[in-house]
Amino acid sequence: MDSFLMCPPDYFGIEYEINPWMRLSNQSDPGRARSQWQELHDVLTGELGAAVELIEPVPGLPDLVFTANAGYVVGNVFISSAFKHKERQGETPHFDAWFQAHGYNIRKLGPGCIFEGAGDALPLGETVFAGYRHRSEICSHQELAEIIGRRVLSLELADPAFYHLDTCFCPLSAGTALYFPAAFDDYANRVLQENVPDLLALSEASARQFGCNALLAAGTVVMNTGCGDLEQPLADRGYKLRMVELSEFMKSGGSAKCLTLRLG
Amino acid sequence: MVEETVELKGHIIDSLLLPKVLDQVLARGAEYEIARIDIGVRRSDPSYARIILRTDNKSIMDELLATIKVHGAEPVESEDACLVAADLVGAFPEGFYATTNLRTEVRLGGIWLTVENQEMDRGIVVDTTAARAVCKPMHRIAMGDMVVVGHRGVRVIPAERREWGTLFGFMNSDISPEKPKLALVREIARELWNCRSEKKKTLFVGGPALIHTGAADSLAYLVREGFISVLLTGNGLAVHDIENALYGTSLGIRLRDGTPVQGGHRNHLRAINTIRRLGSIKAAIETGLVTYGVMHACISKGIPFVLAGSIRDDGPLPEVITDVVKATDATRDLIRGAHLALVVASTLHAVALGNILPAATRMVVVDINPAALTKLSDRGSFQTIGIVSDSGLFMRQLVETLQEGC
Numbered sequence: 001m002d003s004f005l006m007c008p009p010d011y012f013g014i015e016y017e018i019n020p021w022m023r024l025s026n027q028s029d030p031g032r033a034r035s036q037w038q039e040l041h042d043v044l045t046g047e048l049g050a051a052v053e054l055i056e057p058v059p060g061l062p063d064l065v066f067t068a069n070a071g072y073v074v075g076n077v078f079i080s081s082a083f084k085h086k087e088r089q090g091e092t093p094h095f096d097a098w099f100q101a102h103g104y105n106i107r108k109l110g111p112g113c114i115f116e117g118a119g120d121a122l123p124l125g126e127t128v129f130a131g132y133r134h135r136s137e138i139c140s141h142q143e144l145a146e147i148i149g150r151r152v153l154s155l156e157l158a159d160p161a162f163y164h165l166d167t168c169f170c171p172l173s174a175g176t177a178l179y180f181p182a183a184f185d186d187y188a189n190r191v192l193q194e195n196v197p198d199l200l201a202l203s204e205a206s207a208r209q210f211g212c213n214a215l216l217a218a219g220t221v222v223m224n225t226g227c228g229d230l231e232q233p234l235a236d237r238g239y240k241l242r243m244v245e246l247s248e249f250m251k252s253g254g255s256a257k258c259l260t261l262r263l264g
Numbered sequence: 265m266v267e268e269t270v271e272l273k274g275h276i277i278d279s280l281l282l283p284k285v286l287d288q289v290l291a292r293g294a295e296y297e298i299a300r301i302d303i304g305v306r307r308s309d310p311s312y313a314r315i316i317l318r319t320d321n322k323s324i325m326d327e328l329l330a331t332i333k334v335h336g337a338e339p340v341e342s343e344d345a346c347l348v349a350a351d352l353v354g355a356f357p358e359g360f361y362a363t364t365n366l367r368t369e370v371r372l373g374g375i376w377l378t379v380e381n382q383e384m385d386r387g388i389v390v391d392t393t394a395a396r397a398v399c400k401p402m403h404r405i406a407m408g409d410m411v412v413v414g415h416r417g418v419r420v421i422p423a424e425r426r427e428w429g430t431l432f433g434f435m436n437s438d439i440s441p442e443k444p445k446l447a448l449v450r451e452i453a454r455e456l457w458n459c460r461s462e463k464k465k466t467l468f469v470g471g472p473a474l475i476h477t478g479a480a481d482s483l484a485y486l487v488r489e490g491f492i493s494v495l496l497t498g499n500g501l502a503v504h505d506i507e508n509a510l511y512g513t514s515l516g517i518r519l520r521d522g523t524p525v526q527g528g529h530r531n532h533l534r535a536i537n538t539i540r541r542l543g544s545i546k547a548a549i550e551t552g553l554v555t556y557g558v559m560h561a562c563i564s565k566g567i568p569f570v571l572a573g574s575i576r577d578d579g580p581l582p583e584v585i586t587d588v589v590k591a592t593d594a595t596r597d598l599i600r601g602a603h604l605a606l607v608v609a610s611t612l613h614a615v616a617l618g619n620i621l622p623a624a625t626r627m628v629v630v631d632i633n634p635a636a637l638t639k640l641s642d643r644g645s646f647q648t649i650g651i652v653s654d655s656g657l658f659m660r661q662l663v664e665t666l667q668e669g670c
Contacts, residue, residue: 127307138334138335139336141336142274142336150308152274153279154275191280
């Protein structure tokens with residue numbers, strides 16, 4: 001069964017600007033944010049039959065809702081993130097405590113190496129694709145590969161608007177992935193073409209609606225609204241598309257994938 | 265020239281990080297050399313590359329290092345070498361860096377200098393104003409010489425085999441009697457031929473067994489025909505060569521038919537005495553007393569030689585240098601820039617030369633006793649290839665091959 005970790009948006013808001021999407025002048029609406037988050041939660045637990053665990057929200061940590069950045073989960077090992085921005089560094093003790101309490105083996109990367117968890121590291125088959133430049137540093141890829149004993153392919157992210165790998169790349173199943181080519185440099189595009197047999201490129205419009213910031217549960221791809229052009233190509237590959245309005249979280253540069261961390 | 269070394273680790277091949285970093289280097293007009301690369305065996309195994317970067321401009325290097333660091337290329341920690349002034353004449357400061365015979369570089373002010381006159385078991389003296397680093401033996405240390413201490417800021421460049429073509433590609437420094445001798449002799453002949461045409465320096469080091477085994481004519485041929493640039497030997501070879509020139513014997517054995525001559529054991533002493541009475545070998549040649557042989561060929565062709573003395577020498581001949589330090593220095597001066605050293609039938613000279621030759625000079629050592637060759641390898645002269653053979657037969661074969669034309 002698919003299972004995810006989520007954090008209710010009790011304290012979510014735009015309190016600082018650490019990516020091009022965030023504007024202090026463009027505040028989110030707490031009520032709408034709550035209902036959008038709830039819909040995503042209910043789609044996962046209801047329509048798609050996934051299990052969702054919750055971590056307690058913490059005042060002063062508005063981005064704790066973006067659980068994808070907590071770390072990287074493989075089996076019962078939790079590789080804890082080392083956030084780039086001090087605004088998010090306070091999240092780590094809370095995530096570590098949650099994973100500790102739930103019986104995970106907590107691993108930390110070496111000091112001085114930035115790593116933003118499942119935001120920048122996505123498995124596809126036996127390979128893990130990992131992004132670098134805007135947030136995670138490439139040193140984290142080497143350490144990740146050593147810990148999990150798998151091939152980690154580094155992809156340079158070229159566009160600051162797609163600052164995490166999970167904003168421009170979404171593996172669905174072995175062999176198929178959504179991606180937005182303009183978000184990668186030439187080398188990364190070649191690496192993707194050589195290592196992913198079926199790459200489904202997004203239009204710029206869908207990419208900017210964070211169509212790649214999607215999650216897969218029970219054969220359904222869940223993403224933000226405004227990505228209808230993906231319905232047919234996904235259907236051709238045997239997937240259903242389920243769009244959920246997540247506009248309040250887009251103001252913070254996050255969407256469906258950022259709001260969830262896959263546990264299993 | 266500014267030079268830095270960086271390391272790149274991880275799945276750098278599949279991620280195209282290695283070509284990306286190298287492209288960044290070339291895009292700035294800089295140069296790279298992959299000093300080491302270990303490719304992961306399985307898909308999940310990481311790879312490793314150690315890359316030397318070179319450019320003329322320090323600011324380009326700084327910008328390049330900053331750029332490729334993002335892609336994981338981390339500079340290998342490098343610091344300048346530590347220098348300590350010599351506080352005694354003829355001795356290194358404590359903790360001095362002891363050299364190998366491999367090409368060595370010393371970092372000074374962020375720039376790597378190639379150490380000149382590379383020799384093993386020496387110290388490195390740096391002239392900071394002239395930006396030069398030189399290998400020096402202990403006895404040549406002057407008060408205040410700036411000597412490299414410790415290993416920091418010193419790097420050794422591994423020996424390069426490729427430039428050595430077939431001869432050294434053919435042999436892999438194994439010493440064994442089970443080698444196809446004729447093929448090897450042909451390769452050595454070709455190497456000598458090439459050295460002569462390209463005016464590369466060749467050294468010949470030999471022992472008196474060359475004369476005993478009847479190889480004097482062959483060696484004299486190599487000297488006369490310009491295949492040898494320098495002869496390094498001791499008293500013995502010259503003595504028996506002159507004994508042969510004067511009496512037709514070597515250690516009292518007639519070389520023409522291998523039979524002992526009545527009272528012949530005194531012949532070599534008579535030969536030495538004759539030369540000493542004349543004052544020099546050169547004088548014996550100029551007066552027409554000695555008309556052929558190895559020493560005759562050297563002196564008449566103007567080929568420089570060193571006769572290094574030892575405790576067991578009879579005489580010795582006037583040209584023999586009996587001060588061991590002076591003999592070493594004289595040898596050292598003659599071997600600079602040598603391309604090839606052919607060492608035949610002389611364990612002691614082979615070991616001595618192995619000690620002062622840089623690894624860039626290859627040695628071909630021929631001896632009837634495999635232990636002589638093993639001894640050289642064991643002492644770290646790993647640029648050596650060994651051939652187990654009787655020296656007389658080897659030399660004859662070599663000359664015949666050269667005469668046939670290569």
